[in-house]
Amino acid sequence: MNLNPLLQALDLQEDAARALAGDLRTQIDTLQAQLREAELRLEHLAITRTTITGLADRIPVQSPDPSGLELPEHPDYPRILAVFNDATGTLRARDICQVLDFELLPKHIERTRAKMKRLVTLGILTEAEPGTFSKKQ
Numbered sequence: 062m063n064l065n066p067l068l069q070a071l072d073l074q075e076d077a078a079r080a081l082a083g084d085l086r087t088q089i090d091t092l093q094a095q096l097r098e099a100e101l102r103l104e105h106l107a108i109t110r111t112t113i114t115g116l117a118d119r120i121p122v123q124s125p126d127p128s129g130l131e132l133p134e135h136p137d138y139p140r141i142l143a144v145f146n147d148a149t150g151t152l153r154a155r156d157i158c159q160v161l162d163f164e165l166l167p168k169h170i171e172r173t174r175a176k177m178k179r180l181v182t183l184g185i186l187t188e189a190e191p192g193t194f195s196k197k198q
Contacts, residue, residue: 132183137161137176142196145186151193 132138144160145152154174155165163169177194180186186194 133179141176141180145196151189151195153192
């Protein structure tokens with residue numbers, strides 16, 4: 062009986078198993094490195110949380126707006142009010158868009174107008190005529 066073909070087939074299977082084992086070891090090394098990075102990130106985040114909560118009592122409480130009104134949570138509202146603080150007279154939504162460097166597209170003008178109407182509802186602005194707004198005295 063000739064064992065050479067059987068031994069050659071066995072060699073091929075051993076080579077394949079070694080190659081698979083080598084690939085898996087490489088993957089394990091990569092995953093271990095990624096795990097170390099993730100654990101280090103978690104540690105840094107935990108330190109940051111501890112630091113922030115430890116300092117929370119030292120942060121001064123912001124005093125409310127002297128007018129007693131709170132602006133809606135959108136970055137455009139303070140910017141719109143800043144334009145009115147620098148302006149004399151009435152402004153239109155288009156004027157605000159120009160000052161704030163918004164494109165003068167109808168959608169931007171209408172969004173700005175809606176925000177100005179909201180400020181009228183909150184009692185911060187007044188609308189003298191339809192579409193013209195001024196800061197409430």
